[in-house]
Amino acid sequence: MEVRHQVVVVGAGLAGLRAALAAGQAADVAVVSKLYPVRSHSVAAQGGINAAIDERDSLESHAYDTIKGSDYLADQDAVELMCEDAPRVVYEMEHWGTLFSRTPEGRIAQRSFGGQEFPRACYAADKTGRALFQTLFERSLKAGVRVYDEWVVLSLAVADGAVRGLVALDLKTGELHTVAARAVVMATGGLGLMYQRTTNPYSATGDGTAIAYRAGARLKDMEFVQFHPTSLVGTNVLITEGARGEGGILLNARGERFMERYAPRLKDVAPRDIISRAIETEINEGRGLPGGYVHLDIRPLGLDLIRHRLSEIYDFCRTFAGIDPSRELIPVQPAQHYMMGGISTDNEGATSLPGLFAAGEGACVSVHGSNRLGANSLLECLCFGRRAGQAAAAFAARAGEEAFPAAALEEQRERLAAIRKRRQGEHHGVVRRELRGVMTDKVGTFRTGEDLAAAAAELARLQERYRSVALMDTGAVFNADLAAYLELGNSLDLAQAVVACALERQESRGAHARRDFPQRDDQRWLKHLLCRYSLRGPVLEEAPVRITRFTPKERTY
Amino acid sequence: MDEISFRIFRFDPSRDAEARYQLYRIRPEPGLTVLSALVNLREEQDGSLAFRASCRSGICGSDAMLINGRARLACKTQVAEAAGDGTVTLEPLRGFPVLKDLVVDQSDFWEKLVRVKPWLIPGPEPAPERERLMRLPAQQFDELSRASDCIFCACCYAECPMEGRHRAYLGPAALVKAYRFEADPRDAGSAERRGALDHPDGVWRCHHVFRCTEACPKEIDAAWAIQQLQRRLAARHLRLKGDA
Numbered sequence A: 001m002e003v004r005h006q007v008v009v010v011g012a013g014l015a016g017l018r019a020a021l022a023a024g025q026a027a028d029v030a031v032v033s034k035l036y037p038v039r040s041h042s043v044a045a046q047g048g049i050n051a052a053i054d055e056r057d058s059l060e061s062h063a064y065d066t067i068k069g070s071d072y073l074a075d076q077d078a079v080e081l082m083c084e085d086a087p088r089v090v091y092e093m094e095h096w097g098t099l100f101s102r103t104p105e106g107r108i109a110q111r112s113f114g115g116q117e118f119p120r121a122c123y124a125a126d127k128t129g130r131a132l133f134q135t136l137f138e139r140s141l142k143a144g145v146r147v148y149d150e151w152v153v154l155s156l157a158v159a160d161g162a163v164r165g166l167v168a169l170d171l172k173t174g175e176l177h178t179v180a181a182r183a184v185v186m187a188t189g190g191l192g193l194m195y196q197r198t199t200n201p202y203s204a205t206g207d208g209t210a211i212a213y214r215a216g217a218r219l220k221d222m223e224f225v226q227f228h229p230t231s232l233v234g235t236n237v238l239i240t241e242g243a244r245g246e247g248g249i250l251l252n253a254r255g256e257r258f259m260e261r262y263a264p265r266l267k268d269v270a271p272r273d274i275i276s277r278a279i280e281t282e283i284n285e286g287r288g289l290p291g292g293y294v295h296l297d298i299r300p301l302g303l304d305l306i307r308h309r310l311s312e313i314y315d316f317c318r319t320f321a322g323i324d325p326s327r328e329l330i331p332v333q334p335a336q337h338y339m340m341g342g343i344s345t346d347n348e349g350a351t352s353l354p355g356l357f358a359a360g361e362g363a364c365v366s367v368h369g370s371n372r373l374g375a376n377s378l379l380e381c382l383c384f385g386r387r388a389g390q391a392a393a394a395f396a397a398r399a400g401e402e403a404f405p406a407a408a409l410e411e412q413r414e415r416l417a418a419i420r421k422r423r424q425g426e427h428h429g430v431v432r433r434e435l436r437g438v439m440t441d442k443v444g445t446f447r448t449g450e451d452l453a454a455a456a457a458e459l460a461r462l463q464e465r466y467r468s469v470a471l472m473d474t475g476a477v478f479n480a481d482l483a484a485y486l487e488l489g490n491s492l493d494l495a496q497a498v499v500a501c502a503l504e505r506q507e508s509r510g511a512h513a514r515r516d517f518p519q520r521d522d523q524r525w526l527k528h529l530l531c532r533y534s535l536r537g538p539v540l541e542e543a544p545v546r547i548t549r550f551t552p553k554e555r556t557y
Numbered sequence B: 001m002d003e004i005s006f007r008i009f010r011f012d013p014s015r016d017a018e019a020r021y022q023l024y025r026i027r028p029e030p031g032l033t034v035l036s037a038l039v040n041l042r043e044e045q046d047g048s049l050a051f052r053a054s055c056r057s058g059i060c061g062s063d064a065m066l067i068n069g070r071a072r073l074a075c076k077t078q079v080a081e082a083a084g085d086g087t088v089t090l091e092p093l094r095g096f097p098v099l100k101d102l103v104v105d106q107s108d109f110w111e112k113l114v115r116v117k118p119w120l121i122p123g124p125e126p127a128p129e130r131e132r133l134m135r136l137p138a139q140q141f142d143e144l145s146r147a148s149d150c151i152f153c154a155c156c157y158a159e160c161p162m163e164g165r166h167r168a169y170l171g172p173a174a175l176v177k178a179y180r181f182e183a184d185p186r187d188a189g190s191a192e193r194r195g196a197l198d199h200p201d202g203v204w205r206c207h208h209v210f211r212c213t214e215a216c217p218k219e220i221d222a223a224w225a226i227q228q229l230q231r232r233l234a235a236r237h238l239r240l241k242g243d244a
Helices: A014-023 A059-069 A076-096 A128-143 A207-214 A272-284 A299-309 A311-321 A377-398 A406-421 A428-442 A449-466 A480-504 B034-044 B107-115 B138-147 B155-159 B161-165 B172-182 B190-197 B211-215 B222-243
Strands: A002-004 A007-010 A029-033 A146-149 A151-159 A162-170 A176-180 A183-186 A225-232 A249-251 A294-297 A330-339 A342-344 A356-358 A527-532 A539-544 B004-010 B020-026 B064-067 B070-073 B087-091 B098-100
Touching: A007 A014, A007 A162, A007 A377, A014 A029, A014 A128, A014 A183, A014 A377, A029 A151, A059 A076, A076 A128, A076 A377, A128 A377, A151 A176, A151 A207, A151 A406, A151 A480, A162 A183, A162 A406, A162 A480, A176 A406, A183 A207, A183 A377, A207 A342, A207 A356, A207 A480, A225 A272, A225 A311, A272 A294, A272 A330, A299 A311, A311 A330, A342 A356, A356 A377, A406 A480, A428 A449, A428 A480, A428 B034, A449 A480, A480 A527, A480 A539, A480 B034, B004 B034, B020 B034, B034 B087, B064 B155, B070 B155, B070 B211, B107 B172, B138 B172, B155 B172, B155 B211, B172 B190, B172 B222, B190 B222, B211 B222
Parallel strands: A002 A176, A007 A029, A007 A183, A029 A146, A183 A356, B004 B087
Antiparallel strands: A151 A162, A162 A176, A225 A330, A249 A294, A294 A330, A527 A539, B004 B020, B064 B070, B064 B087
16 A cells, blocks of 8 residues: 655654644644554553643743753753743643643642652643543544554655655555655654563554664664663552652661652652662662562552552552552562653754654653653653644645655565565564563663673674574464564664663763763763664764753752 | 463464464463463464553553453453463454454444544633633542543453444443543533434443443443433433423
8 A cells, every 4th residue: 555645653642643633733644653542652651741830830940850850961942942831731731621630729730740849740640641642532533633553664765865754564464555755753652672671561662763763863862761760560560750749658678768868858759860779779788678679658648549649550559469559568669661862853853864753752852861850751742742743744845745765665575575484593582582681681770881881792692683583473464473573673773772872971970870980970971972873883973962041060859 | 370271262364264262381470460471472482373462551451352251451360360270261352353363453443432522522612721620529520530541442342232232332432431521521512422322322222231340441330421421311301301
């Protein structure tokens, strides 16, 4: 099948659907997604969305907290823009129907979140992502947005240095389709499945980010991987920061409230990088529980509050750990949660590749710098998803109708034929398990040059093996084995970018903590690392950090 | 228990003339969910097995299937609990065309959802600059919040006896969605939804068997929500009659 649209959005999560709705105002738009929209992981976001909507709060305070949280690596003009847009975003979603929790006066309720000086996370119990996403999904149904669901994007079609559309595999039939477009918006979300311990879903393999990278777009801030302090031991599903925002506290094996020692002022609502390192330190120094975890205590909040404002958490604890969090301690440990880095964009979502735009977790503006504050990612998706959609539509209006390069389809046809033909070779599942082990063991909360170099060597070997792996299923219909093989290729390319940038940055900043370089070094490293794809591996470049009015200083909480 | 059996429905329309059941051996570790077992199985034993999965925490609704004959989410079902007699039988959701193995075509489900206009239809008054104030008694807000928890997994459709007999019936999930807006004080779209709801294949097809409520993994009382819609419409009919 050959289809043509002016703008095509890849990914149907919060950023993707917002981009599609915005682009649809001025252009013919369609969405391509490997999942049906409501299966996207935006629905799993729990705690909230930040906006300075209280009279006692200010845009400047929101911007300052975000920049300080980023350890001064965020681009300050982009942060200011996002924080200024935040109240508009929240009111727009409320007007469209989002069911926010309310104060007794009937206003949108807000709670405390990590690293913030004011309780500015607007929330819908502990299902804020689902509440926001359902509203956007409903709007997209109303607007009749065309979605090609369960289509796996294989590549971008590029000709004369500009994007012309994409090639996709239809999972339901096994057919290849071409989607010609004047502009493409990548919004495929996170990449957490490259880690063994992650709060991310099976689908978070960074597909769009990897495809853009291979097509020539620059990645940015790839060394900064966020580890969420509180994932449930066992399945590593997320226990929202909102649990601590509501008053929950962390305890080590001795029952000590250890965060008092690491962040005397904010304690259990310090930023995520600081709390994750504190937990790892407690465990490494023998004050963790056997098996490597600590406890989250939300018992004092009482059953009524837990059942209303933390209802998903209540359910998770019972379903996955068999415990009642109103009476028992919750076993938690850090797990990969979010990727600060991604496809490098400007404030309008434009990338280094003409016609390619990006938004959401798979993109990097950068508003999070080296550490994202909780409740800023839903905001980022809605703020920059909209901007990227608008910019893509404007670009499409200027661009002419170009022919789709036939070679792009042929290349993918040959690639799939080659892997389907291969009868011998180890299964890609083995390579995936090893990748996830390497990333969790060597590219985690604390890093060293030695570990990172070992990881780089290991990844090069895994890439080599990937070239000769085989499938178990060569069928056409709903071939999940083939999809997983393609996803693994994306994970491997991005893992190499993460490790190359982490090895290069010889300092500790935000989520990137080098034991061999424990200090932040603004003299040498107050800059972004950009990453360009080459067949020999990632090629690194640098870009300045844009500073407006917040001078970098020591970060204490 | 050392090992248990997974007995899985297999059908690939491009290769198989008819469906069959295939047996797999699984080592049940404590805490192992049916979904984790399936993921391991696909990676280690049989890559050709098709099922949908994403969030693995009961929020995305991808992995609804029949587990020992009942519609459930694989990620929220413990293997140890499901393997009573040592065998877990997995089949695709009832009432939907099978695409392959445990994957069904949900198109019909989505079409029915759109028929109830599942979006907020505000009244004619202009929206305020800030949020609309919303003061609801706690219990009413809870009911609304609960009704908005639907994850579109379609367990309720697979369990609903009326769905099975009347293909045109809108079904529990679409009606719960309609209720979610009808009960929202910000919504004024009743007249626009009435055509779909006040119809033999709308709310009146529900015969209160409560299987949807039992099946819902998010503990939404779907049957109750449908009753609320029936009540509202019945009250309107009585009012109209009284006026005549």
